Amino acid sequence: MNSFSPLPLLMVSLLGAPALAGDFTIELGGFYSQSDTNMEVTDPTSGLGFTLDYESDLQLAENEFLPFVELNYHFNDRHNFYLDWKQLHRNAETQALTNPFQIEINDTIYDIRAGGKLNSTLNIDILRLGYGYDVIQGSHYDIGLSLGLHTMFINTGFEGVIGVCATSEALINVCGSQAIPRIVDEHVTAPLPDFGVYANYEFIQGWTLVSRAQYFFIKLNDVEGELIDVKLGLDAQFTSGWRLSVAYNYYKVDVDIDQKSADKDAKVADYNIYYSFIGPMLSVSYTF
Template identity: 30%
Template sequence: MKLKLFTGVAIVLAWSGGAVPWAWAESDPARAVPWETFSVTLGGMLSKTDSVFRVGSGLGVDVDFEKTLGLETKTTVFRAESGWRFTENRRHRLDASWFALHRDGSRTLGFQFDVEKPDGSITTISTGTEISSHLDVDIYELAYSYSFVQDDRLDLAVVGGLYVMPVDFGFSASGVTVAEGGLTFSAPLPVIGYRMDFAMTPKWFFRSGTQIFYVDYNGFVGSLSDIRAAFEYQATKNLGLGLGFDNFRVNFEGNGSGLPGSDLDGTIAFENRGLQFYAKYIF
């Protein structure tokens, strides 16, 4: 619903902007099209996160980090990005990005459940136990995109990228580690998708994009999706300000040895969504 609203507003503004004389060359003769050569973006995200995990692929139950273990639900996430159009026609572009989602929490357990530890042993967590937990995720991406449609209003590109995403999670009861784990990919995860930049007026832009990943290999099943949409205002020649919506979702299940570079034995899934705000320095 939120993405549909963003798209609808973009169309209305684009239509109204059509009444304004369109003259990129007149407003800035040095820039015949509105697509920057290089940019650095710094921003944050007021996000809501839902996450579930299970240690061990046999016995044990899925544990909700937020409801069961008291992990923070709403957080502010820092994000950094850069983009470089490295050819004269500005159709070829490289992007690099990073954002971190580090959370912890504590709670008195309201029910009893069993956890299968990595060595196969079963640990019972009793009702009333004091639980401390953490979930730390760092997400790095390097992407290449090619603009197969590009003019002074629209830049539409196909995207191919690589994600590296170390995940560390665990919880302890009464100071004794009960379950801990990690998900580390030494080999990057490939993603495909699209990117669209639409110049509604010489100063207002609508930017959106989607990237997806899926693999089912030797006992490891994983999926990833990143959906983004934002309005951006170019306040000055070198400064843009943006506000948008982002939804990032992952779901991984492994047996400890299914995918090279992954040691996950169990399941981990999380969704991070919320309002994104940023400042962009344009070269």
Template identity: 35%
Template sequence: MMNKSHWMACFAVVFSCSSFAGEWEIEVGGFFSRTDTKLNAYDPYLDKIRTIDFESDLDLKEFTALPYVELEYYFNQKHSLYADWRSLHREATRTTVTKPFEITNDGVTYVVQAGSKLTTDLDIDIARVGYGYQFYTSEKWAVDVLAGLHVMWLSLGLEGKLGAKASGVDEFPVMFVDDAVINDVTAPLPDIGIRAEYALTPDWIIKSHAQVFYLSVDDIDGYLLEMDIGAKYLFTDQFSMAGSFNYYEVGVDYESDRSSLDVTYRFYGPMLTLAYQF
């Protein structure tokens, strides 16, 4: 399974291999969002899988700002390649855990007990790469169909007095460790979508896009949903600013009898970006 640097290198190759004459656009900005992150994990006391909410149960920050960057290359009038990246890194300490849970990594099951003190470090990075084809244009409208891949990297760090035992062992753990780090990366999720722009005036443009995907194979379920609507103002032909409302949700679920690292990541809120074409 490739790590983040390998995926970034692959994304760079997609753009560097393009030999068409065209133009580039770089867009940078941020989200001011409400974030909701859930983990499905085994509860050893209730003997069932339960949902752990990172914001309400583990005190991770719910309202936060996320950086965003996108690079797009337009060629042959109707074609484009794009890649973007967004990131959310958070850390919080819960003095008294109210929902005990277990998670398994590399053959070791870590147990977070009720009443214990726990520091949680959750880092999530999401990258998207794809192709756009502008299938409809008019004096006011420009509509593209989109197809690409999403990749999500997740690093979960737990620090506290954690019980640890070999996977599949039923008795209560007698060994304790102070921290555990679980790193994971989703397989790339393909997605399809549509993007539309409508020119209100020569300087103001209404823009929107939506992308979706769902996959279920054996014990693995993966899905994503992204929707965005807003407006863009053109200061010049090369320089613009955009404001929009963005909703983004991605989930990858790995089910088993006694362990599960099923993560749902959702954020929504206003987004502000600046773009430059060259």
């Protein structure tokens, strides 16, 4: 299964833009996330919908290391652009699926029965691109506002013995026409806005307290989502270009995607994706 990551293309695009006099910073780091992801599916026996939990039913890891990359270009004293990318890729093997289920993707029903081995994949990439402006500046501090765009790239896959049929061919809620070894569903949310504030205070030369808070909530067409990102940390400059950052971070993403079907009675694979992190994070950055 191939998963798409937009980061390399956007990095090339950003770095290839006309240069402005200022500081360019690359920051690399990571923390552990706590995930709770579910999808609305159909019980093939009763024909009723139920919630399939990726962590408990399909055994995907609840806690996983989450790397991140952040690029920041600060210019003309008060202005900066940022590019932020986080990745959560998980897969698991269920030896004997307990609860059978059906999902519909693009007017096709996929029937996954109990008792069989199933490999499940869920890859989520979160990308934010935005602009910040230092509203207040002093000799050792700055306070600013930010406005950005937030996009999620979701790749879901199942591999096993899976029945498949068109919506019109399903008989007594069972697909028996053929079987396939793998199905993949990819979904990309439209770029959605997030707003934030940030503040930095250098209390000793080379030592800076940093803080930021970003928030996003929207309900638009088939997507409803919320993002909260609050960070308080300490940056230490140990060479002219290198800095080490230790921070306490609260990060939460909660997105519902309600997919539509041509058949109003059919249950499409609606997603609810939630993961959060509360705790320390570590990163290293270089400015040139």
